[in-house]
Amino acid sequence: MFHRILICTDLTDGLQRLVRFVPQLAQGGIQQITFLHSVPIAADPGMPKPDAAKIERAQAQLAPALEHNLTGIDVQVEVESGKPIEVMLRAVKKHQSDVILMGTQSRNLLTEKLFGSTTVELAQRSPIPILAIRPQLISAMTSEELSLRCQHLFRELLVPYDDSDASKHTIAEIAKRANASPACMICRVLESGHYELSAAEEQQILTETLEPAKAQLQAAGLQAEIELRKGNALTQILQAAQENDISAIALSSNLSDHAFGAIPSFAAELLRQSMHPILLFPAP
Known part of the structure; x- marks a missing residue:
């Protein structure tokens, strides 16, 4: 599905472990891998300057990624000084990456408002999709489990669908990007106010909204299934991800600032609460 991946790690999020799994990422269709770490500018009474010691330690920690010597895959390690967001965006442009892989911590609305979120800010500014993964997920995996995960980062996607422009864009x-032939489950949740729909009305929703989305994916050569659920949208999508072999939940959102106000958006809440990886496409 993607070929040029930018893996952004703070060296504590578990993603630094992926330097040992370059062959497995290659098996999953990745042709270019860039491991990126940003080091804050060192505090100095005079002119701020790069922290040479931290840069050297980070380069040494990521260096095993360069030891695989595989044909047909380009692997690079970059350690730069500066603000993480700016470093990431420069790297995307430099390497022409087509997806960013990064860790995201569980946060609530209050901590985001007080301290901010790198994932949220990057999602607002990134020109390419972001795959956000919980550090707890990566850290808890054995090497055997992580090997399989690296081969199947995008194997089966769950797409929350409400017939909006954003879901159509997803x-x-x-x-x-159907060249890697992922499988997709398209799930629509009918919330309160739609519980009493007749069987005919539910079938109409399937026919007019989910079936065209399924046909679009099948025309591109993908396997696709559809499902109609009832209840709270966030709860049902998280449950659907648990009940099926889902690699990631895919959706589009600009995660604009108002999404983190008093009434957060569905995408923002999903990013906060899901233990499954979230594949965020930039909003059209």
Whole structure:
């Protein structure tokens, strides 16, 4: 699905372990891997300057990624000084990456408002999709489990679908990257006010919204299934991810600032609460 991945790690999020799994990432279709770490500018009474000692330690920790000597895959390690967001965006442009892999901590609305979120800010500014993974997920895996995960980062996607422009955009983005043939489950949740729909009305929703999305993916050569659920949208999507072999939940959102106000968006809440990886496509 993606070929040029930028793996951004703070060296405590578990993603630094992936330097040992370059062959498995290659088996999953990745052709270019860039491991990136940003080091804060060292505090200095005079002119601020890069922290040479931290840069050297980070380079040594990521260096095993360069030892695999595989044909047909380009592996690079970059350690730069500066603000993480700016360092990431420069790296995306430099390497022409087509997806960013990064860790994201569980946060509530209050901590985000007080301290901010690197994932949220990057999602607002990134020109390419982001795959956000919980550090707890990566850290808890054995090497055997992580080997399989690296081969199947995008194997089966769950797409929350409400027939909005954003959900249609997600389907279109997946369809145009169909070369790796992921499987997709398209799930629509009917919330309160729609519980009393008749069987005919539910079938109409399936026919008019989910079936066209499924057909679009199938026309691109992808396997696709559809499901209609009832209840709270966030709860049902998280439950659908648990009950099926889902690699990541895929959706589109600009995660604009208002999404982190008094009434947070669905995408923002999903990013906070899901233990499954979240594949965020930039909003159209």
